Amino acid sequence: MNRRDPNLPLAERPLRVIDVRINGRPCELASDPGERLADVLRDELGLTGTKIGCHAGDCGACTVLLDDAQVCACIVPLGQCDGHAVTTVEGLAGPDGSLSRLQRAFIAHGAAQCGICTPGMLMSAESLLRAHPHPTEAEVSDALGGVLCRCTGYRKIVEAVLSAAADVEAPLPASPSAGAAVGARVARLDGPDKVRGLERFGADRWPDAGIAGTLAMRVIRSPHAHARFTLGDLDAFKARWPGVVDVVTAADVPHNAFAIFAPLRDQPVLADARVRFAGEAVIALVGDAAVLAAIPDADLPIGYDVLRAYGDIDGALDAAQAGVLLQDACPDNVLCRGRVVHGDVDAALADAHGIRASATFETAYVEHAYIEPEAGHAEWLDEGDRPRVRIVACTQTPYMDRDEVAHVLDLAPEQVHIVPSAIGGGFGGKLDLSVQPLLAVAAMKLKRPVRLVYERPESMRSTTKRHPARMGATLTCDAQGRLGAYDFRGDFNTGAYSSWGPTVANRVPIHASGPYRVPHVRALTRAVLTHNSVAGAFRGFGVPQAALLGERLIDELAERCGIDALEFRHRNALRAGDATCTGQVLAASAGLQACLEALRPAWQAARAAADHHNATRNATNGATRRGAGIACMWYGIGNTVIANPSTMRGSLRIDAARGAYLFLANGAQEIGQGTATIMPQMFADAVGLPLSSVVQVMGDTDLTLDAGKSSASRQTFVSGNAARRAGLALRRQLIDLLGADDTVLLRLDGTRLVAGDRRVDLAALPRDAQGDVFSGEGHFDPPTVPLDADGQGVPYATYGFAAQIAEVEVDVELATVRLLHIHAAHDVGRAINPTLVEGQIHGGIAQGIGLALMEEYVNGRTDNLHDYLIPTVGDVPPITVHLVEDAEPLGPWGAKGVGEPALVATAPAILNAIHAAVGVRMDRVPVTPSRLREAILRAAAAHR
Structure with missing residues (x-):
């Protein structure tokens, strides 16, 4: 606006x-x-x-x-x-x-x-x-x-x-030669547009009607966490404000409910008589931007009757006992439960000879804080008896948007056209619908283009967050440090609506016991409804929260056994051939021990440096203590059990300007992680032609097939396989055309396809309307086995593994934490593009730093990037990355995924380093100076 x-x-x-x-x-x-x-x-x-x-x-x-x-x-x-x-x-x-x-x-x-x-x-x-x-x-x-x-x-x-x-x-x-793109440090194909400022994000794009012909939208949101409301005289309101073309209400929405999972459709596009969190959309004003911005809140045609809000887990659970339900479909105010039970936990806990550690841990709401607020526009396209709506917006999941908007509008999916803009950060937050249904409803009603750009406060108040967690667990081992039992319970505040709550509740129990051999596991979770911001997907789907508790307990047991923290983890690390807590046998690519070995020299040096600093304190560093901490992680690549398919289409195309070239319809949405580069790398190598010969189109639901969502670290593994298969299918046709064998080297010369002394003029062959002479399609859905009632089965086809070391310096008087260095070793299967993989690890580490030390979203208070702190360049220390390539047989060229694994180990490593420095175990994040100071004083008092 x-x-x-x-x-x-x-x-x-x-x-x-x-x-x-x-x-x-x-x-x-x-x-x-x-x-x-x-x-x-x-x-x-x-x-x-x-x-x-x-x-x-x-x-x-x-x-x-x-x-x-x-x-x-x-x-x-x-x-x-x-x-x-x-x-x-x-x-x-x-x-x-x-x-x-x-x-x-x-x-x-x-x-x-x-x-x-x-x-x-x-x-x-x-x-x-x-x-x-x-x-x-x-x-x-x-x-x-x-x-x-x-x-x-x-x-x-x-x-x-x-x-x-x-x-x-x-x-x-240099651009790699044919067959050499995979594994090369290829420069981002979208890099030139990004550094020129030509990348077009949601707020950079306008409908064809331009500024003058496009209506603006202002969404009016509830200031109350829980209230009933009534609407006043809308006609009189519009008469007072002539620039208001329309007021869109719940009555204008054909099917006023959406969700990530269709059976749970519980969130309205616009609230109908009742709001369940502060920031929920009530009405949408459409008209002249300047007029909409001038309307004071006091003149809005809404009257609220404020009701009691249940904002915390205990309050919501107690309310259910008293018969107060936040959603009629959830009689105990629990949206869903997760469960993994393996072995006999009770018997193992009863073993009097076992060494045990128990703790509780709490995490806060965390805001995605992507730098681009949500933005987009919609146009109603009158195409005879099959009208359509076109939505241009930032999204991580074009096809999910298409299908859910179609449901909201009561249209066929083919009547909704999603054109993704460039995405200025997502991290899971742009998996959920935001501007899309609001714009679509208004465009369909008014038959005019409508545009909406969230301001930062609106983005923060209305969109999803990382789930706050309240967890407790007990972990045991024997005198030799072999793990025995893990008993975990976790409640996750899922906010007012379902979003990705079921995924978090079901992923966490699988990962709670960590990347270790634990014979007896019981992990139980609940996603609890409250009158808070909706908690959804945020880089890790709850696994980072669980790792904070699990890695603390691993450290405590290592200390009690007198075993080095790295060695303790190495001794218990999952290896190929081991069974996980779901009974899944890891056939290959379980590289945690290799990650730990890669870090061993850095671990020894970091501990020695910290010991030297602490032993030689003087007037200049007397108030500081240093420590090194280590943590491990694992992460299931892709969706948990549910269908996880991706389909890609590639072709050999000719036109007058380019001659012959490869064309990739790449549906793997680029959100900064690099799919705009690595998918062409894999496709080109599969065909056997240079990367420079590839032209691609991305994301558009009219032009690409459904490659699934860009989340859960799935695109490299899942869509990479689809791109590879599409390339191989195309290559087979080209080889057959030439009558050559599988090992032949292909090249393009103008409109000719050449292999050795064989050549075919493609211009002489028939082609379709797009100019395709040949095309190939690739499909991949990772093999999984549904979980039974005790969570036994095969939830993921492969897992990422990692270990990280944090070196910290703590000012004991100020209780501030300065990061000195992060060392990260990640088993990525195969690094398709090492530069991009390193970038993902760096970015994940920065978000892990925020989770550990500074980030806490408070409903109703933190609605800007001044009060909500994320790491700046000065907060991120030098990072040393070790890429471990333990190839995954099911992966394209052995690759897995790294986007979400990058984050998980960072925060627990930092907290373990703080303990090594000052001797206190934190049970809550973020570790702010006030909380750390309180813990230091409490520990000092206990030792008096």
């Missing part, structure tokens, strides 16, 4: 001619001098490389140069630029369009992932390099400190800036 002063009609706004040089060109703007520079750049000049993440100067995505100084364009008034020069990311390239050295360095180092923060990072770095051409690493970190990134973990960005400042430029990776 345009941010001009909405209280003044356009004709009454004070306009002034502003003279400014923009990207080297003089520009005269007759504008309101109080208008935000960002809005002028984006809406009037079309320079959408300047991204908006907060409208408050908190995230830095809108950073531009005012003369040579970096400023946040979202808070700089245009009048301040009069007589000055403004440089945006579009102005970094040379006059001939060639990328600058800094832009090339970002591509070479994999410094851009989703790309939403990339323009801001580039402009901050450009400002630094203009003033200090050869900065130190500390100066780079300081210069980038005002720009937040949720994807990369910052390390590759810092490397890129230092590389750009080096005397000798690092070259861009």
Whole structure:
């Protein structure tokens, strides 16, 4: 929504001619001098490389140069630029369009992932390099400190800036030859658009009608966690505000309920007489953007009757005992339960000779905090007796969006066309519907294009979060350190509606006992409904929460047995041939012991360094203690038991401009993790032609097949297999055409397909309407076995394994934690693109740091990126990554997945390091200074 002063009609706004040089060109703007520079750049000049993440100067995505100084364009008034020069990311390239050295360095180092923060990072770095051409690493970190990134973990960005400042430029990776793309450090195929600021996110796109022909939407949301409400006279309201074209209510929604899982459809698009969390959508105003923004809350046609809200787990469970239900379908206010029982836990716990450790642990709500707020637009397409709605929006799951919007609108799925925009971070939060059904209902009702861009507070109040958890467990071992029994119970606050609550409740019991051989396991979970923000999917589906408790207990048992923490884990690590707690026998690719061996030298060095520091404290470091901690993880790749298919289509296509080339219809949605690059890598190698010959289209439900959701670390393993199979199917046709054998080397020469001395002119062959001469389709659904009542079965076809070490320094007086180094060893099966794999690990570690030390979403209080803290570049220490490649036979070229495994071990390793430093075990995250100080004082008092 345009941010001009909405209280003044356009004709009454004070306009002034502003003279400014923009990207080297003089520009005269007759504008309101109080208008935000960002809005002028984006809406009037079309320079959408300047991204908006907060409208408050908190995230830095809108950073531009005012003369040579970096400023946040979202808070700089245009009048301040009069007589000055403004440089945006579009102005970094040379006059001939060639990328600058800094832009090339970002591509070479994999410094851009989703790309939403990339323009801001580039402009901050450009400002630094203009003033200090050869900065130190500390100066780079300081210069980038005002720009937040949720994807990369910052390390590759810092490397890129230092590389750009080096005397000798690092070259861009060469495009690999035929058959050599898999395993190569290929530069991101979408990298050039990201560093040029050309990547088009949800807020960068408009319907064909343009700004003037598109209606804006403002969603009115409940300020109350639980209330009944009535609507007033909507006609009178519209009469008072002539710019309001319509008020969309629950009555306008054909099927006013959606969910991730169709049988649970419990969440309304617009609330109907009752709201269940603060931030729930009540009505949607559609009309002129300035008018909508000017309407005060006091004049909205809604009356609330506030009811008692049950915001915590105990309150909701007690309410059910008193007959108060949050959802009629859940008589005990428990949405669902998870259960894994293996062996005889009670008998094992009764063993008097066993060594045991018990603890409880609590985690908080965690906000996804992707830098791009939700945004999109919808258009009603009158196509005769089969009208359609087209939705352009940020999403991790185009086909799920299509099917659920079709249900909401009472249309056939084919009548809904989803066109994904570029996604500025997702992490699970953009798996759920947000703007899509609201826009679709309005567009269908009004037959006009409608656009909606969430402001940061709206995004934070209305979207899903990581589940808060309350857990308790007991873990036992014998005197030799062999694990015996694990008894785990966990309650997860799932908020007001179902979302991904069932997945969390069922994934956690499978993973709760960790990547270890534990003969006796009982893991029971509940997803409990409350009057809070909906808890959904967030990188790990509950496994990071469970690992915090499990890895603490592993550490405690190692300490009680007098066994080194790494050695204790190595002794109990799952190996190929072992059975998991679900009875699944791991046939191959269980590389945890290899991960631990890779870390052993770093572990020994880290412990020795901490011991030396603590033994030689003096006046300069007397208040600090250092420690090293270790943690392990495992993660089932893909969906838990349920169908997990992916289908890809590839072809050999010719046209006049390109000649013959490979075409990939890539439905694996790119969210920063690299599917826009690794899918073509695998497809090209399967066909046996160079990666440079591949052209792709992504995500669009009219142009691609259903590759499933981009979550659960499934795309490399599942869709990678589908892309490989599509490539092999196409290759078989080409080989048959040539009459060659399977080992033949193929190449393209104009419109000719060549193998040795054999050649075929493809232009002489028939082709379809798209220009395809041959096409191949690949399908893959990982083999699993449904779980029985005790959770026994094969929930996943393969697992990722990892171990991480955290080195910390704790200021005992201030109770602050400084991270010194993170070492991460990950069994990825095969690294299809090592640079991208490292980037995923870096980004996961940064989110693990936030989970451990700073991130806590409080309903009704933290609705911006100033109060809600995520790690900045200064919070992420040096990271050393070890890629362990224990090939998975079912994976494409042996690959598994890494996106979610990257996060899981970080927070428990940090907490174990804090214990090593100051001797306290934390039972809650985030470990804020006040909580750590309290624990240190409590421990000191206990030892007096």
